[in-house]
Amino acid sequence: MTRPLELDELDWRRVSPKYVIVDIVGLVVSGLVACVATAVPAFTTKLVWLWSAPVVVAIGFIVVLFLTPRRVRSIGYILRADDLLFRRGLLFQRFVAVPYGRMQLVDINRGPVARALGLSELKFVTAAASSGVTIPGLPAAEADELRDRLVALAESRRAGL
Amino acid sequence: MNLEPTQLTDGQWHRLHPATPLLRGAIALIVILGFVLGNLRDTVIQLIVGGPRAPEDPLDLIYSRGLTGIVLLVVSTGLIVFMIAFYFSWRMHTFRITDELVEVRSGILFRTNRKGRLDRIQGINIVRPFFARLFGSAKLEVNVAGQDANIQLAYLSSANADALRREILRLASGTHEAASTTPVVAGALIERRIAELLAPELDPAAATPASIVNLHLGRLLGSIILSGFTVFALVVAGTMIWVTSTTHQVFFLVTLAAPILGVGSYYLRKFAKSLRYTIAGTPDGIRVGFGLLSTSNETLPPGRIHSIEVSQPLLWRPAGWWEIKVNRAANSSTRGSAAQANTTILPVGNLADVKKVLELMLPGLVDDRSIALLERGLISQGGDDGFINSPRRAVIIRWFSWRRNGFAIEPDAVLLRSGAIWRRLVVVPHARMQSVAMHQGPLLRRLRLAAIVVHTVHGPIHARLGAVDRDAAIAFFTDLAHTAARSSGRDTSHRWRSVPRIAPEVTT
Structure with a gap:
């Protein structure tokens, strides 16, 4: 009975599987930082029960780490006739539909790890800050092509604010 | 400035009101006075209440050491220097208004040049600080979309400000009909000032209808x-x-x-x-005025309201009062009455007032059925009333409000209703939504529920509705995504009075 959200569109374009690596590296780094930060009280006070904090954080990160491939597979987008449809998330699902005419600008960002793997992140910015459409893990050529396509689509459907 | 207002929009460079340096100086004087009075208030409180006297009070020090004369000299010299500086900044401060844009050049050492496109105007605000009003002048603020993106013309003569606003709006609206001539108040200077001071907040020259709401x-x-x-x-x-x-x-x-x-x-x-709150519809949008001594009066052209929230705090329920707020693309940083007018459209009003204001803001929702729906959106307890409400199982997370927690999609706008204790109705016009989203977390998934969000520009309102039935949420999302794309293409409100283009019907 507990079905997740699903739309009738079946032809989701998925992001590159290599993005799993980028995500894992990011998670490991932030997990280590979080563990060290939560371990500081235990380290300074020598109270044994305080060690539970970094342990809980570490377990949490490891669980998230194992779910990474599925989470990356859950990211998808479709260029429909008039709008861009975007989805992500397994446990916390999120679907967004943005009409092309609402585009204010498109960003392409590349972090160090992503660049090493030849991936880019495409950010679709509207006048609403909360739209938050960020498609990570696109192969660089595909991201550039998608950006040009989005700009062209937005230009042909230019709308006011 | 003895120019006719139509001459101000001829595309040439113009200067502001010649009294501008004096007015700015006067404001500096007020700041000093405010400081002195603030100190005096503390002294008075100490005299009445007792308590330790602060020995480092600068005014006391000045008085006790007999430095009053010197300090007054320093202050007045400072004022004169300021005024000279203000004079030069006035000389360098020019503006022009063309068919396409408003442009302002200012600054002596650091030159600034600001251009705003007319079809991006989000509102034109005329602010009259008390002092400026005494001198018959006003500040005109053209808000374009963006954080703190306003073009200020401070100061203009009061009559010119109203006419100039009308002219800018006429140019921005895309209409090509000739400008209406503006009657000039005849009479001596003093009489004119008094007439301006006592004049109603909405200038009658624009033949505006009277305020539709009377705020007792x-x-x-x-x-x-x-x-x-x-x-x-x-x-x-x-x-x-x-x-x-x-x-x-x-x-x-x-x-x-x-x-x-x-x-x-x-x-x-x-x-x-x-005080003296007014709201009225004009051909160029809604005009909202506020203020007793310092007044502010803003015109919002059509299609500049991105979402509307009608809410009722619990304490207001016995009296049946409501408040109306809006989200707008322009966020003026001006303090005081202007900032309030910026997002609060109706500070307090009964149901009849709310209906009148909503009719003004939502020109597409004027037939009886829509008005009834809006009213049910405000006061209905829930049930089968045109809204798609949360199912019974939502009672776990919406204890009191699950019956009326729902949405309705109208031809022109989407209505989100929530809250049984703090009642709230959010209306987002289809043409103004930026994107649509739906969310589901683990708890909502267990309950077969989902949350829906309509994204609009930043503001006090978040158009979000939680605990909606899963299938209803998916239907809402699918439906609204199509509608949003269609209506954003068809919308012509950036040039609201131009002949509407016939947009090709999009087949879905």
């Missing part, structure tokens, strides 16, 4: 007193009195004196801001 003094007072802030203040005061009565230390009561003054001035300020 009593209701305004009541709405300000019946607020969460009052409850908080009463609780604090009660606690202090209780503490005093149990400890028998009068000292605690003395510490209350300053907060009481603060609370009093807060109420006064809020009251004075909302």
